[in-house]
Structure formats: structure tokens, C-alpha cells
Amino acid sequence: MKVLMFGWEFPPHISGGLGTACYGITKSLSNTQDVQITFVIPKAYGNEPKGEVHLVGANNVDLIKSKIHQERLQFPIRCYAIESGISPYTSPELFHHTQRKKPKGKITNTSQQRKIPFSGAYGPNLMQEIHNFSVIAEYLASQTDFDLIHAHDWLTFPAGIAAKKMSGKPLVIHVHATEFDRSHNRVNPQVFEIEQQGMLAADSIICVSNRTRQIVINNYQISADKCQTVHNGVEFSNADTSTFPKHLTHNAKLVTFLGRITSQKGPEYFIKLASLILKKMTNVYFCMAGNGDLYEKTICQVAQSHIADRFLFTGFLKGNEVCQLLSLSDIFIMPSISEPFGICPLEAMQHHVPTIISKQSGVSEVVKHTIKVDFWDIHAMADAVHALLTYPSLSKMMIRYAKQESSKIKWEDTAQKITKLYRQTIRA
Structure with missing residues (x-):
């Protein structure tokens, strides 16, 4: 079974969970004997992992040889009135800031070059790149032998639709998050x-949690029969943590937030939690690891709360940097307002870190040995942190059972369910 797959990120060039999930899925699917994947991304850098999949960069497609003309790359005229560089991870404030000096009606000039210069990022020309990606997808669909199309998240849905129209092959879309x-x-x-056009065009829809599946059904008016929940897994860490420090100086405790610093992830609740804890305990530090549109605002909020001497900001981390931070952490917290799944808590559990997660997360559907609270209930969250830091036996028990539990949540199981859905979709 040959799969033409479209994604926007692939390691090591990732900005969050989407790239991590795509890698885990493709790696496990490629280890399945009867699945061959051609994975298309906007921009290939050349240092991506080799062997797991056949990786194709849309930026490497020769426009002259493929006979793609400049008029095909013009942004659809019906969208000019609202043309915008919308990022899936920006706030309204950042959106308006990036739009102020944006030239209108910009198209790609192919007369001077043979290839489309994709950025592969979430910048001000995102909508133009999404459109260009769909044009490349149509061409690749006409040149590639495959049985099924798989498109990850809304940025690649137009590409999936274009490939389906060209080939007539069934389309599976993977909803990792929604605009809601x-x-x-x-x-x-x-x-x-x-998003809705992709869902309507799809023959099957994969949702990363039951929570996401209900949003798709209720908010996008999609048939429940079309939607199937397939939870994410976690990549088992093989990092050598023996050289990592295990404690902060003077045995201080570290409470960690790891993720995009944006409203969806609830950073303001993490700050409020820290203020409550520091009124009761003094030997505790709080770390916010990540970047996002609320990064600077969050630093200001910490300063205004007069707890800056107890706060650490690391910026975006990946690979061994994440492992090193988790090896230092005594508690991991994910206070997300709306989290379709959430892989980070599983990574924390793998690294022997007690975790506290919001009930408004998809990962809460598959784990038991975490503390689950509503994202807005900072008092319950603070009680949980205080208990874990005060009673070592509670922390040790959570670590033991959580490690066992997270070890059973494998990408291989995710791949098996996706493969089964592939077969059902092709037969339908």
C-alpha cells in the first residue's frame, strides 16, 4: 500500500507537537511491511532523518520541467478581499502587527527562478504558501504511484484536495488541532x-482524541461515521541522562511548563499557580520552556507579579535539551485551555516526572496516573503541586506507575490503527 502524505513540519525543523507527531506516525508506518510513504513538506533542508520515509520538498520541484506556469501560482481571486498571512499559532495582536506593512496581491515570480522558495514557516505569506503547496501537490499526484492520500492538519488540506482531484484516489485527513x-x-x-472544506472532501478523518472528534462533528457538521479517534503515542527516549544534573542548587524544586507560550496552552494559569505556591514555599523555581506570541507578555506578567527571581525562561527547546530539562524537573504541568492531545506529558512521564494536566486535554483520555484538574482551577492545581513536593512517597508512587503506563502508549499501536483505517478507506 503506497501513501502520498502531506505535512508542514518534519524533524529536526519543528515548532511543536505537529512535527513530532508526523515523525512518530511515519516512522512507525514505515516499519509496517505493506506501507510505503512518500512524505511531502513545503521545504526540505537536507538534514532530515533518512530511511524512514521518502521525503520530498516542494521547494525542490522544478517549475520548468513540471510545466507549472506562473498563473497557477496566483492566489485565488476570491480570497483577495481577505488575503492574509494567517498563522495557526499567532494571537490577534501579533497577526495585526505582521499585516501592517504587508504588500497586497503578492504572487510568486517564477520568471527568475525554476523553483518556488517556500519558507516552511508560519509567516505573513502563509496563505500564499498553502496555495502554492496545493499546486505542487497536484503535480506530484500526477507523477507518483500511490493508493491513498494522507494530509496532516489544515495547512495541507488544500494539497490533499488537489491531489485527490488529480488522481481520484481516496483522501484521509488527520486533525491534530482545530481553529476552535x-x-x-x-x-x-x-x-x-x-478546515471544513478538507473535512467535507475527505473519505476518512483521523482525530487525535475523542475531544477533537466531537469538535469536528459538532462544530463542522461532519458525519460521525466519517470520523475515527486514533490517539497519539510517545517516542521512547534513548538519551543518556547519566551526565545530566539531577537537582538544582541547594536541592531547590523545579516546576516545569513545556510548550508554545500562547493562550491555548494557558501560561497565565501557570503564573497564577506559581504566585500561590510561592506564598507557601520558598525553595521552588518555575520554568517556562518554549516560545510563542505571548512570550514577551508572559515575561511582563511574571515581573508584575513580583516573582521574577523564581522564574526561568529557556526559549524553544528540542531533543536533548528537553531531556535535560525534564531530568531537572520535579513536577510537569500542562494547564492547557484546549489541548487536542498533548504529547509533552507522556514525555515527562517517560522521564520520571510527576505530571499535572488539564481535564481539557486529549491525553487525559489515555492516562490514569497523572493528576487531572480543570485549567482554570489554580487552587486545585496548587494543592496538587504542594502535595507532590511535600510528600515524597506520593511523588514516587506516581513516577513508578506513570512510567509503566506511558511505556504502553506506543506509536506502533497508532500506526496499526491508521493502517487498518487505510484498508477500510480504500475498500469503501
Whole structure:
């Protein structure tokens, strides 16, 4: 079974969970004997992992040889009135800031070059890149032998639709998040339309949690029969942590937030939690690892709360940097307002870190040995942190059972379910 797969990120060039999930899925699917994957991304850098999949960069497609003409790359005229560089991870404030000096009606000039210069990022020309990616997808679909199309998240849905129209092959879309998660119900109509068009065109829809599946059914008016929940897994860490420090100086405790610093992830609740804890305990530090549109605002909020001497900001971390931080952490907290799944808590559990997660997360559907609270209930969250730091036996018990539990949540199981769905979709 040959799969033409579209994604926007692939390690080591990732900005969050989407790239991590795509890698875990493709790696496990490629280890299945009867699945061969051609994975297409906007921009290939050349240092991506070799062997697991056949990786194709849309930026490497020769426009002259492929006979793609400049007019095909013009942004659809019906969108000019609302043309915008919408990022899936920006706030309204950042969106307006990036739009102020943006030239209108920009198209790709192919007369001077043979290839489209994709950035592969979430910048001000994102919508143009999404459109260009769909044009490349149509061409690749005409040149590639495959049985099924698999498109990850809304950025690649137009590419999946274009490939389906060209080939007539069935389309599976993978919903890793929705605009209702990212925007905290301040839904951008253009993104919503792209998501809904992808869902309507798809033959099957994979949702990363039951929570996400219900959003797709209820908010996008999609048939329940079309949607199937397939939870994510976790990559088992093989990092050598023996050289990592195990404690902060003077045996201070470290409470960690790891993720994009954006409203969806609830950083303001982490700050409020820290203020409550520091009124009771003094030997505790709080770390916010990640980047995002609220990064600077969050630093200001910490300063205004007069707890800056107890706060650490690391910026974006990946690979061994994440492992090193988790080896130092005494508690991991994910206070997300709306989290379709959430792989980070599983990584923390793998690294023997007690975890506290919001009930509004997809990962809460598959784990038992974590403490689950509503994202807004900072007093319950603070009680949990205080208990874990005060009673070592409680922490040790959570670590033991959580490690066992997370070890059973494998990408291989995710791949088996996806393979089964592939077969069902092709037979339908």
C-alpha cells in the first residue's frame, strides 16, 4: 500500500507537537511491511532523518520541467478581499502587527527562478504558501504511484484536495488541532473554511482524541461515521541522562511548563499557580520552556507579579535539551485551555516526572496516573503541586506507575490503527 502524505513540519525543523507527531506516525508506518510513504513538506533542508520515509520538498520541484506556469501560482481571486498571512499559532495582536506593512496581491515570480522558495514557516505569506503547496501537490499526484492520500492538519488540506482531484484516489485527513482550539473560540473564518472544506472532501478523518472528534462533528457538521479517534503515542527516549544534573542548587524544586507560550496552552494559569505556591514555599523555581506570541507578555506578567527571581525562561527547546530539562524537573504541568492531545506529558512521564494536566486535554483520555484538574482551577492545581513536593512517597508512587503506563502508549499501536483505517478507506 503506497501513501502520498502531506505535512508542514518534519524533524529536526519543528515548532511543536505537529512535527513530532508526523515523525512518530511515519516512522512507525514505515516499519509496517505493506506501507510505503512518500512524505511531502513545503521545504526540505537536507538534514532530515533518512530511511524512514521518502521525503520530498516542494521547494525542490522544478517549475520548468513540471510545466507549472506562473498563473497557477496566483492566489485565488476570491480570497483577495481577505488575503492574509494567517498563522495557526499567532494571537490577534501579533497577526495585526505582521499585516501592517504587508504588500497586497503578492504572487510568486517564477520568471527568475525554476523553483518556488517556500519558507516552511508560519509567516505573513502563509496563505500564499498553502496555495502554492496545493499546486505542487497536484503535480506530484500526477507523477507518483500511490493508493491513498494522507494530509496532516489544515495547512495541507488544500494539497490533499488537489491531489485527490488529480488522481481520484481516496483522501484521509488527520486533525491534530482545530481553529476552535487554537483561537480560543475567536475563530478565523478563512481558516475555518479551509478546515471544513478538507473535512467535507475527505473519505476518512483521523482525530487525535475523542475531544477533537466531537469538535469536528459538532462544530463542522461532519458525519460521525466519517470520523475515527486514533490517539497519539510517545517516542521512547534513548538519551543518556547519566551526565545530566539531577537537582538544582541547594536541592531547590523545579516546576516545569513545556510548550508554545500562547493562550491555548494557558501560561497565565501557570503564573497564577506559581504566585500561590510561592506564598507557601520558598525553595521552588518555575520554568517556562518554549516560545510563542505571548512570550514577551508572559515575561511582563511574571515581573508584575513580583516573582521574577523564581522564574526561568529557556526559549524553544528540542531533543536533548528537553531531556535535560525534564531530568531537572520535579513536577510537569500542562494547564492547557484546549489541548487536542498533548504529547509533552507522556514525555515527562517517560522521564520520571510527576505530571499535572488539564481535564481539557486529549491525553487525559489515555492516562490514569497523572493528576487531572480543570485549567482554570489554580487552587486545585496548587494543592496538587504542594502535595507532590511535600510528600515524597506520593511523588514516587506516581513516577513508578506513570512510567509503566506511558511505556504502553506506543506509536506502533497508532500506526496499526491508521493502517487498518487505510484498508477500510480504500475498500469503501
